[in-house]
Amino acid sequence: MTTFDKLDLDLLRIIVEDPKAGVREFSRRLNIARNTAQSRIRKLEDAGVLVSWRPQINLSPLGYTVMAFVHVHIAQNRVDETLERLAAIPELIEANTVSGEGDLLCRFVSRDNAHFETVLRAVLKTDGVLRARSEIVLNRHIWPRTIPIIEKVRNEL
Incomplete structure (x- = not known):
């Protein structure tokens, strides 16, 4: 297991807060050499901490205003297929195997409730799916976040 120090975590926080700033700006803010910042970024990537530089996207302005979590029950030993x-299904934006209710917890988006019903029917028609239970998100109050955990780990050092 890779060990991380406060500099690694400070860099990670800056990357999360302002990923477009670039390595030069990261190094300036932390008062470290550009090569140091670059090697620390590589360390975070190699350790699997920093897995993507993709932006977080809000799909509502693109017309996908409904989000739902769907617990999907799958026929035994058929999860992968x-x-x-x-x-x-393009509206599937996340899928996780889980313990507890169902085998998968999936996040779907749709244009409206009628469109979500169409998406849910597509899920139920999928070979291997036994049944599903859905929960429509009314309002997203906290977006996916990591900074509180980064701060907690840093404070524990």
Whole structure:
């Protein structure tokens, strides 16, 4: 397991807060050499901490105003093949195997409730899916975040 110090975590926080700033700006803000910043970024990537530089997207302005979590029950030993089939549904934006209720917890988006019903029917028609239970998100109060955990880990050092 890779160990991280406060500099690694300070860099990670800056990357999360302002990923477009670039390595030069990261190094300036932390008062470190550009090569140091670059090697620390590589360390974070190699350790699997920093897995993507993709932006966080709000799909509502693109017309996808409904978000729902769907607990999907899958036929025994058919998770992988069923996931491949579910991935063909464009409105599926996240899928996780879980313990507890269902085998998968998926996040879907749709244009409206009628469109969500169409998406849910596509899920239920997917070979390998036994049943599903959905929960429509009324309002997203906290977006996916990592900075509180980064701060907690840093404070524990």
